[in-house]
Amino acid sequence: MTPLLVVDGLTKHFPLRSGLFKRSSAVVQAVDNVSFEVNAGETLGIVGESGCGKSTTARLLMHLVPADHGTIVFGGTPVGASSRRVLYRQMQMVFQDSYASLNPRLPVAMSIAFGPLVHGIAGPAARARAMDLLQAVGLDPALFASRYPHELSGGQRQRVNVARALALEPRLLILDEAVSALDKSIEAQVLNLLIDLKARFDLTYIFISHDLNVVRFISDRVMVMYLGKIVELGPVDRIYRHPKHPYTTALLSAVPSMDPRRRTVKAPLSGDPPNPINPPSGCRFRTRCPFAEPICQEVSPVLNMVEDGGAVACHMLMPGSGHTRA
Amino acid sequence: MTEVPALTITEPSQATRRAQQGKGYWQRVWERLQRDKVTLAMAAILALLLVMVVFPAWFTVHDPYQASVLHRLKPVGYPGHWLGTDEVGRDLWSRMVYGGRLSLVAGVLPVFLAFLIGGFLGILAGYAGGLINTVIMRLVDVLYAFPSILLAIAITGILGSGLKNTILALTIAFVPPLVRISEAVTAQARHLDFVEAARASGAGIFRILYYHILNNVLGPILVYATSLISVGIILAAGLSFLGLGVTPPNPEWGLMLNNLRQALWVDPVVAALPGVMIFITSMCFNLLSDGLRQAMDVRL
Numbered sequence: 001m002t003p004l005l006v007v008d009g010l011t012k013h014f015p016l017r018s019g020l021f022k023r024s025s026a027v028v029q030a031v032d033n034v035s036f037e038v039n040a041g042e043t044l045g046i047v048g049e050s051g052c053g054k055s056t057t058a059r060l061l062m063h064l065v066p067a068d069h070g071t072i073v074f075g076g077t078p079v080g081a082s083s084r085r086v087l088y089r090q091m092q093m094v095f096q097d098s099y100a101s102l103n104p105r106l107p108v109a110m111s112i113a114f115g116p117l118v119h120g121i122a123g124p125a126a127r128a129r130a131m132d133l134l135q136a137v138g139l140d141p142a143l144f145a146s147r148y149p150h151e152l153s154g155g156q157r158q159r160v161n162v163a164r165a166l167a168l169e170p171r172l173l174i175l176d177e178a179v180s181a182l183d184k185s186i187e188a189q190v191l192n193l194l195i196d197l198k199a200r201f202d203l204t205y206i207f208i209s210h211d212l213n214v215v216r217f218i219s220d221r222v223m224v225m226y227l228g229k230i231v232e233l234g235p236v237d238r239i240y241r242h243p244k245h246p247y248t249t250a251l252l253s254a255v256p257s258m259d260p261r262r263r264t265v266k267a268p269l270s271g272d273p274p275n276p277i278n279p280p281s282g283c284r285f286r287t288r289c290p291f292a293e294p295i296c297q298e299v300s301p302v303l304n305m306v307e308d309g310g311a312v313a314c315h316m317l318m319p320g321s322g323h324t325r326a
Numbered sequence: 327m328t329e330v331p332a333l334t335i336t337e338p339s340q341a342t343r344r345a346q347q348g349k350g351y352w353q354r355v356w357e358r359l360q361r362d363k364v365t366l367a368m369a370a371i372l373a374l375l376l377v378m379v380v381f382p383a384w385f386t387v388h389d390p391y392q393a394s395v396l397h398r399l400k401p402v403g404y405p406g407h408w409l410g411t412d413e414v415g416r417d418l419w420s421r422m423v424y425g426g427r428l429s430l431v432a433g434v435l436p437v438f439l440a441f442l443i444g445g446f447l448g449i450l451a452g453y454a455g456g457l458i459n460t461v462i463m464r465l466v467d468v469l470y471a472f473p474s475i476l477l478a479i480a481i482t483g484i485l486g487s488g489l490k491n492t493i494l495a496l497t498i499a500f501v502p503p504l505v506r507i508s509e510a511v512t513a514q515a516r517h518l519d520f521v522e523a524a525r526a527s528g529a530g531i532f533r534i535l536y537y538h539i540l541n542n543v544l545g546p547i548l549v550y551a552t553s554l555i556s557v558g559i560i561l562a563a564g565l566s567f568l569g570l571g572v573t574p575p576n577p578e579w580g581l582m583l584n585n586l587r588q589a590l591w592v593d594p595v596v597a598a599l600p601g602v603m604i605f606i607t608s609m610c611f612n613l614l615s616d617g618l619r620q621a622m623d624v625r626l
Contacts, residue, residue, distance in 0.1 A: 062526050093523070097519055100520065102523075103542070105351055114537060115529075118527050118528055119527075148351070161523075
């Protein structure tokens with residue numbers, strides 16, 4: 001079976017311009033040579049610290065920012081900037097800020113109907129679809145259709161955003177921190193709604209979050225990013241039970257535990273991630289890695305298949321890499 | 327997948343919600359304006375003024391051009407001329423009412439034209455960004471370097487006096503500030519998530535501008551334009567005063583002020599009256615734009 005979405009070598013470097021003639025003095029390597037696949041019907045979770053390139057990856061996939069390199073193949077067809085209008089009928093995105101992502105001057109039904117209108121669906125049909133979708137996300141259309149965003153709560157607004165994203169009947173939904181800004185109880189409701197909708201509309205999700213518990217709850221596979229690169233990729237159970245990459249291990253041990261015996265005493269990772277403007281040579285994690293060796297400074301590790309599922313980019317898991325633990 | 331019952335949110339206070347339901351932005355603005363008595367009073371005065379200048383014959387008995395050597399410079403309260411007469415014996419009240427026509431046209435029309443031109447250029451520059459933005463904004467900066475009165479004087483100086491040239495000069499003088507403000511608010515709105523979301527639905531630039539940008543930026547631009555009207559009236563009067571605007575014997579407040587200048591020692595009250603009209607009108611527009619700004623500052 002061919003995957004629904006194939007991303008190969010996706011790269012985005014933001015030049016930092018300064019000075020009188022706007023010479024680019026430095027480059028932020030937001031996303032660097034990222035390749036992955038998403039299978040139809042699955043949920044791929046993307047986790048990582050802030051600034052690791054999760055959101056930029058989402059925006060690159062949506063062609064909201066142009067990529068420097070890399071190809072995106074959706075459903076077997078390569079997608080470029082020119083064919084992105086077609087892509088948007090297949091792939092939609094829900095943003096983190098539920099308020100900023102709705103036009104404050106439009107009734108929510110109009111915000112939902114906007115996409116179908118753009119794609120040539122007549123006004124009454126588009127409005128009818130907006131009503132159906134409001135119902136589908138658990139908001140009574142009679143009560144909510146003509147309301148404005150400021151008249152809704154955060155959870156209700158995010159439901160509207162989900163409805164808006166579904167209005168073009170996409171097959172893939174990118175959820176960029178879609179539940180992160182919500183209260184825990186509301187977050188659970190929206191997560192359940194997302195699971196419900198996924199089954200109902202036959203959807204595939206890319207779920208981006210910094211909340212590891214939420215990602216574990218909703219994902220089938222997980223992708224861990226660090227400073228614009230994928231460090232580990234694999235089935236959710238394998239990643240959470242047996243993380244292979246030292247960064248994943250550290251990240252997971254930072255999750256607060258309900259079990260007092262499993263509480264971590266020492267912070268697993270100290271300091272901020274290095275500046276993505278001048279990332280460390282070789283393995284980008286080596287400056288914070290307890291197992292770093294000279295080889296890590298020289299060679300950048302590539303993603304390598306591991307036996308119990310997924311792939312890891314670490315010299316320790318690559319036999320013959322030159323690392324003493326390999 | 328876990329089995330999840332469809333969640334339909336029901337609200338406790340449905341009656342109160344229904345009362346508020348679907349109350350749009352402009353409805354809220356109108357509600358707030360109704361509570362603002364000062365702004366309403368200003369609007370009423372301006373409305374009265376508008377009726378007066380549109381139908382001046384309803385409010386006057388004398389011909390504003392009818393001079394009389396016998397009745398020169400009569401004081402306020404003179405029988406038959408309740409606001410007195412000017413230096414050639416024309417009824418001052420008639421001239422003030424008819425003069426409002428030219429003053430308002432010369433003050434309001436340039437702002438309206440500049441609002442269209444400046445708003446268009448500013449929104450375009452703000453939304454497009456990049457090279458288009460640089461070209462438009464740097465061109466505007468060139469005009470911006472001159473104070474608006476100097477710019478207006480220079481343009482009428484080149485084109486010659488007259489109402490049409492006054493309007494043209496003031497329009498050119500008002501375009502730069504309006505481009506500036508439109509560009510600023512649009513550039514701000516452009517980076518909001520809902521514009522990204524609209525782009526992510528495949529909408530083109532004009533549809534996004536129409537549905538998502540315009541309704542968010544027109545308010546602030548409109549308020550700013552209203553505040554320029556008072557400046558426009560004063561500038562138009564200033565140009566006439568300097569002899570660059572409306573030409574005699576046409577009644578216009580600035581021109582009347584200039585002509586009555588010599589009479590300042592004979593009858594200062596009569597000489598100051600056109601100035602009072604300019605003052606009242608521009609103050610009304612100022613307070614109106616203040617009130618509008620406050621009413622439109624609805625926290626959504």
